[in-house]
Amino acid sequence: MLNEDDFAVLAVPAGVWLTRYGHLGRHGLGTGSAIPMGNIWMRKLPLVLLAVTAMSGCTYLPAAGPTASAIQAGAEVATADGGLLARYEIIDVTPSVVEALRGRPLDSLLASFGDHRPSSEPVIGVGDMVSVSIWEAGSGGLFSGPLVADRFSAGSKSALIPEQPVGRDGAISVPYAGRIKVAGRRTQDVQALIENELAGKAIQPQVLVSVTRPISQAVTVTGEGAAGARLPLSGHGDRILDVIAAAGGNRAPVNETFVRLSRGPVTATVPLTTVVSNPKENIYLRPNDVLTLVRDPQ
Numbered sequence: 001m002l003n004e005d006d007f008a009v010l011a012v013p014a015g016v017w018l019t020r021y022g023h024l025g026r027h028g029l030g031t032g033s034a035i036p037m038g039n040i041w042m043r044k045l046p047l048v049l050l051a052v053t054a055m056s057g058c059t060y061l062p063a064a065g066p067t068a069s070a071i072q073a074g075a076e077v078a079t080a081d082g083g084l085l086a087r088y089e090i091i092d093v094t095p096s097v098v099e100a101l102r103g104r105p106l107d108s109l110l111a112s113f114g115d116h117r118p119s120s121e122p123v124i125g126v127g128d129m130v131s132v133s134i135w136e137a138g139s140g141g142l143f144s145g146p147l148v149a150d151r152f153s154a155g156s157k158s159a160l161i162p163e164q165p166v167g168r169d170g171a172i173s174v175p176y177a178g179r180i181k182v183a184g185r186r187t188q189d190v191q192a193l194i195e196n197e198l199a200g201k202a203i204q205p206q207v208l209v210s211v212t213r214p215i216s217q218a219v220t221v222t223g224e225g226a227a228g229a230r231l232p233l234s235g236h237g238d239r240i241l242d243v244i245a246a247a248g249g250n251r252a253p254v255n256e257t258f259v260r261l262s263r264g265p266v267t268a269t270v271p272l273t274t275v276v277s278n279p280k281e282n283i284y285l286r287p288n289d290v291l292t293l294v295r296d297p298q
Contacts, residue, residue, distance in 0.1 A: 108281065109240070109261055112268040115283040117237040124182045124190065125216025125287075130172055130209060132161040132194065137204035142176055163212055176201050187211060217287045219243055223260070225252035225293030239282045240275055243291060252295040260292040261285075269294070 066074075076084045091097065105111075124130065134143045135158045143159035164172055170183025177197035182190045187209045198205040218232045227248040240259060244250060250257055250272065257272040263286065272293070275281045285291065 107268045107270050109259070109268055109270055109275070109283050110280050112266055113261065113263055113283060115280070117284050118233065118286055120235055120237075121186050122214070122217050122233075122235070122287075123184050123186055124166060124211060125214075126166050126168060126170055126183050127215040128166045128211050128217075129163050129213035129215065130166060130182065131163045131212050132172070132174060133208040133210075134159050134161070134174075134194075134198070134202070135206040135208075136202050141203040142198075142201060143205075165215075174198075182209075219285050219287065219289045219291060221247040221291045221293070223291075223293035224295040225250050225257045226291075227251070233285065233287060237284050239284055240291065241282050243285055244293070250293055252293070256295050256297050258294040258296055260294055262290040262292070263288075 072090065075088055075090055076086055079085050136143050139157055141157060143157055161174060166172055166183055169179070169181075171179040171181045174180050174194055174197070177194055180190065180194055180197065185193075190209045191207045194207045194209070195205050198207075214232045218230050219238075220230050221243060222228050226244070229247045231243060231246050233243075238246070240261070254272050254276065258269050259272050259275050260267060260269040270281060
């Protein structure tokens with residue numbers, strides 16, 4: 001039953017009009033008031049044809065995802081020995097399942113890792129690049145380099161040992177002192193150790209140890225939303241947003257980006273908007289952390 005404003009698309013013979021109520025008429029015959037095709041019906045006909053075309057076109061559009069039958073069929077695959085291998089499990093979404101998921105706490109970087117500032121006196125690690133400078137109180141000693149005029153000792157002699165990486169054994173080489181174990185020690189502790197080894201060989205030696213490239217104190221930034229870099233942490237400590245900015249910033253929209261932090265065996269993922277809006281989630285990073293910016297278009 002058609003209403004007053006309904007229209008039907010029908011194949012009609014020439015000279016036959018469609019009335020306003022969808023009946024056929026010829027030269028004014030039929031029920032209802034006859035309206036020629038060139039009048040109101042012609043003005044609304046393109047809209048009707050467009051709707052019909054759009055509906056028929058849906059038949060030819062490709063599927064946007066797998067069908068239910070394809071998902072069920074792919075849950076198990078046959079193995080070479082004739083058995084079945086479960087690729088995934090299909091779970092019915094029941095009220096109890098929804099309630100259980102609702103009670104599951106959301107991932108939190110603060111809850112997963114805590115927020116503790118790294119030590120302001122980091123230790124030397126394997127792979128770090130280290131330089132050693134040695135001063136002696138007078139000439140005629142082991143390290144008779146160019147005269148260094150400074151406010152500490154105007155007649156002292158110094159030598160700069162070339163920059164070298166900390167080996168896998170955790171040690172560096174110092175002339176007349178041999179292999180010095182430095183991994184896991186602070187720079188001032190290494191200085192005292194070298195001075196002790198040179199005592200009796202050099203003239204009142206004074207040693208300065210510097211970590212020129214703290215490879216072991218670095219974090220890795222990667223992911224679709226980041227340029228990708230391995231950045232050393234500063235002595236005062238760096239938070240997540242500090243490291244993201246140092247790596248070149250986030251390249252994806254903020255509302256489509258998730259922050260995934262991996263520290264040892266623990267991994268947690270939160271939206272970047274959470275880290276930006278909640279300072280408690282903007283935690284300090286630690287050496288060897290892996291920070292991944294994952295883009296998930298919404």
